[in-house]
Amino acid sequence: MTELEKGPTGRRRGRGARERILSASQQLFREQGINGTGMDQLCAAAQVSKRTAYQHFTGKDELVAEYLRRFDPAVLSGVFDRTDLTPRERLLAAFDIPPTTPLCPYIAAAVELHDPQHPASQYARDYKKAVAARLADTAREAGATDPEQLGEQLALLIDGAAARTRVLDTDTFPTAAAIAAVLIDNAVPAAAGDDRRREGVSS
């Protein structure tokens, strides 16, 4: 039952409370951080009464965990499922996230929550492992000799760029992409018909 919001019907601030809460959390947790966003403010932004929020989520912890689970489709699948790119290009495409990404929310959550046992921290861990695994898959597809190692290396580069971008307040993904290009070329034994050239990636 309860076929809730399926379109613009829910213009009133009636029935789609849960979705509005999660949508608002996406914005606020990113802009202000998890600890920096109170439930009062979040409920106000979501146009949801506090009582309703606590009927959908047992507590803020559960809300935070659920909030983290709403990133997969866009980021993870969106990059790896592009069949128009070669495996190598797909690996490098993972570093093209300049505009709308203040900081990887998984790292932020792990640091802010400061508790490895927290559901959100555990999910962050799982997610990071999943990304490394998908990178490894693509690396295997690209013909790397040690795909797991390359996947782990590329994952580390992504996290490094995310963290460093946060601290320096400057986009460091180009640097990470340049390193990735070197690693990929070094890990693929002797590709033949590829378009790969040694691109110094100056800019």
Added chain:
Amino acid sequence: MTELEKGPTGRRRGRGARERILSASQQLFREQGINGTGMDQLCAAAQVSKRTAYQHFTGKDELVAEYLRRFDPAVLSGVFDRTDLTPRERLLAAFDIPPTTPLCPYIAAAVELHDPQHPASQYARDYKKAVAARLADTAREAGATDPEQLGEQLALLIDGAAARTRVLDTDTFPTAAAIAAVLIDNAVPAAAGDDRRREGVSS
């Protein structure tokens, strides 16, 4: 009644409250995070009255900033001033920080404070730039063609290992060190006489 460390009576005033506060902050901010450590708890651990703490620091913000400034000597100088190592070895030695480092406190501060204008965030930024600069200096010493680029790349690797170690709760510095070795070998045109092991590097 609190026979605290007296040491040399160099100071004519003061019985070491400030030092105890900063010493306690080193431990607590790392173990519990900055936001997770209250002034009450910190003062109790430092065996300092709260009133005294606020006579030494105008507020928690200032204390946090000062806390961050107490890391340089050991980490930064300790690695780069080792004359017993070749430049290349010194660059790689920056990745040998496995035992006593839960997470780079600069990244943690930047994420937790969530305000680029915060004094501590600004200092974190300066520090990260300084590390990159010293890495670049050493890279130049090692004969890299583009020392600035290599320095920035190595700095990114360190931050990546720190962040990823935090999220995964696993030591990822070996992975970063492996990448560093590849990058260094690729960046130094034709090293001679070194003991560098060529790991699949196709010049």
Added chain:
DNA sequence: CGATAAGTACACCGCCCTGTGTGCTTAAGG
């Protein structure tokens, strides 16, 4: 000694936080 600065003990303020209790209104659907 006595002056002075450093440190102490402890209560207290106001604020914001997560989380609830209670009663009321609204929308959906048979």
Added chain:
DNA sequence: CCTTAAGCACACAGGGCGGTGTACTTATCG
């Protein structure tokens, strides 16, 4: 229609936080 459940408004509890006021004690040194 009337039932049912989702949502709302609002007040409030309990606690931790950063920070302060006040009066007292202690160490250091001229």
